[in-house]
Amino acid sequence: MINKIGKITLYVNNQDEAKKFWTEKLNFVVKFEQPMGPNMKWLEVGPSEGEFTTFVLYDKNLMMAQNPATNVSHPSIILSTTDIENAYNKMKENGVEVGDLMNMPYGKMFSFKDQDGNEYLLREDI
Template identity: 70%
Template sequence: MINKIGKVTVYVNDQAQAKDFWLTKIGFVLKAEQPMGPNATWLEVGPSESEFTTLVLYPKADMLQQNPSAVSQPSVLFSTTDIDTAYEGMKNNGVEVGELMKMPYGSMFTFKDQDGNEYLLREDK
């Protein structure tokens, strides 16, 4: 049986820019970085050292050659326990963020990475 989500692949135009975005602007940590063939790197980032689930930052150009139908917009929802601090922190770091929506069923906002991929951050208490 499946008991957790291990990895989510995000297809990126430039791994170095993606790595900088997730580590510097979002505050993730580097979980893995190792050569994957002569011209590629396996790159994983995550919210903390102890978090099991990671994002794999995979070169979009490589995947387009391997399996063009696999490359699409990621649909990833992240969680936080303090939406206001996360929103202000991302804005202060220069991340493109959408409107902070405070709804009866929860607070959330969208943000975009360096390639324009959109994500949702939702407060879970």
């Protein structure tokens, strides 16, 4: 029935800052960007052009104004890599706030924060 995760919405304080973080510090690409009225745009980023799943970077204040009942708390997101040490070092070089690189019985991983202080987990797929 469901065979892919399509989009994950991240509610951000500033779309331009979020775009800069994901594209300049984590090497994501802009997959889609289009105005949605006078004060907002639809903005999707992903790890590559060929990747299906994207993050929609949505302005949390505009969402709360449109629908006050919307929960704009940050979702729990686990991203994947095949080379955790390289990803860890590259993020540190790019000025990303990273946690300790953990070597757990079920895999290596570390946490990192985006421009708004939201926390993510990067795990090595083996």
